[in-house]
Amino acid sequence: xxxxxxxxxxxxxxxxxxxxxxxxxxxxxxxxxxxxxxxxxxxxxxxxxxxxxxxxxxxxxxxxxxxxxxxxxxxxxxxxxxxxxxxxxxxxxxxxxxxxxxxxxxxxxxxxxxxxxxxxxxxxxxxxxxxxxxxxxxxxxxxxxxxxxxxxxxxxxxxxxxxxxxxxxxxxxxxxxxxxxxxxxxxxxxxxxxxxxxxxxxxxxxxxxxxxxxxxxxxxxxxxxxxxxxxxxxxxxxxxxxxxxxxxxxxxxxxxxxxxxxxxxxxxxxxxxxxxxxxxxxxxxxxxxxxxxxxxxxxxxxxxxxxxxxxxxxxxxxxxxx
Ligand code: FES
Numbered sequence: 401x402x403x404x405x406x407x408x409x410x411x412x413x414x415x416x417x418x419x420x421x422x423x424x425x426x427x428x429x430x431x432x433x434x435x436x437x438x439x440x441x442x443x444x445x446x447x448x449x450x451x452x453x454x455x456x457x458x459x460x461x462x463x464x465x466x467x468x469x470x471x472x473x474x475x476x477x478x479x480x481x482x483x484x485x486x487x488x489x490x491x492x493x494x495x496x497x498x499x500x501x502x503x504x505x506x507x508x509x510x511x512x513x514x515x516x517x518x519x520x521x522x523x524x525x526x527x528x529x530x531x532x533x534x535x536x537x538x539x540x541x542x543x544x545x546x547x548x549x550x551x552x553x554x555x556x557x558x559x560x561x562x563x564x565x566x567x568x569x570x571x572x573x574x575x576x577x578x579x580x581x582x583x584x585x586x587x588x589x590x591x592x593x594x595x596x597x598x599x600x601x602x603x604x605x606x607x608x609x610x611x612x613x614x615x616x617x618x619x620x621x622x623x624x625x626x627x628x629x630x631x632x633x634x635x636x637x638x639x640x641x642x643x644x645x646x647x648x649x650x651x652x653x654x655x656x657x658x659x660x661x662x663x664x665x666x667x668x669x670x671x672x673x674x675x676x677x678x679x680x681x682x683x684x685x686x687x688x689x690x691x692x693x694x695x696x697x698x699x700x701x702x703x704x705x706x707x708x709x710x711x712x713x714x715x716x717x718x719x720x721x722x
Pocket of ligand 1: 668669670671672673674675676677678679680692694707708709710
């Protein structure tokens with residue numbers, strides 16, 4: 401794989417066992433130089449030697465300028481990404497990573513914050529916990545995992561010095577006597593103005609979205625690892641590229657991104673399923689059929705941008721700022 405100028409070439413500085421099936425991977429610049437800054441909730445894309453690109457949340461404090469750390473679970477249903485990392489990536493290896501991107505930012509000035517983590521979904525929330533602790537903001541973390549042996553960063557969370565009024569609760573639903581978290585019960589106790597965050601498996605995210613449906617939309621923050629909708633590949637519409645002065649008919653079975661890449665138009669992309677935000681494109685005209693999990697509800701309604709790897713068109717034509 402040749403180096404892409406927008407990517408950073410970093411070295412695997414350390415690999416640490418964090419929990420059953422979960423390692424953390426620390427990346428540094430070979431010359432020890434500072435890395436581009438990031439804020440809690442951000443992720444980087446790993447461009448793997450097997451050609452796959454996968455996004456992983458940063459879990460180290462955002463004040464770290466010399467390293468990026470990601471926690472990666474060896475996924476039983478891996479499509480090749482986490483398996484490659486766990487089986488092939490070694491300390492001392494080089495790998496290309498993207499600049500950090502943040503689709504899950506932390507509202508640092510919220511009066512209070514609820515964080516709900518499921519399994520490896522703890523990674524961006526662990527970063528947020530460290531940030532909230534460092535700025536002394538009150539929060540409540542509920543961390544769910546099947547067992548405590550499968551809970552990454554547990555020791556650090558058990559010993560962290562909490563800001564006044566904060567608490568961390570664990571829920572081991574796979575242990576004797578354990579049960580699934582009642583997210584509705586947690587949400588019902590919230591003080592007005594609380595910002596709520598959730599990262600975890602799809603069923604948890606669905607339950608969280610149902611439980612928080614009546615809260616102000618700007619206070620609800622959800623991070624998906626995988627798409628919840630199938631990509632729009634019905635085709636049958638035209639895409640006009642305003643800057644390039646070209647137009648393309650999107651055929652059934654193809655996404656907008658696939659059509660444009662097939663035509664030799666170089667465009668940034670990564671996850672190809674509407675999760676990472678890399679392919680976000682300005683919409684100048686037309687109504688997208690949004691299928692991503694990056695845009696908020698109000699951003700979807702505004703129709704100013706779209707993820708062209710998975711979203712389609714509700715009409716006959718889209719004019720894009722490409
Ligand atoms: S490539 Fe990740 S959202 Fe489109």
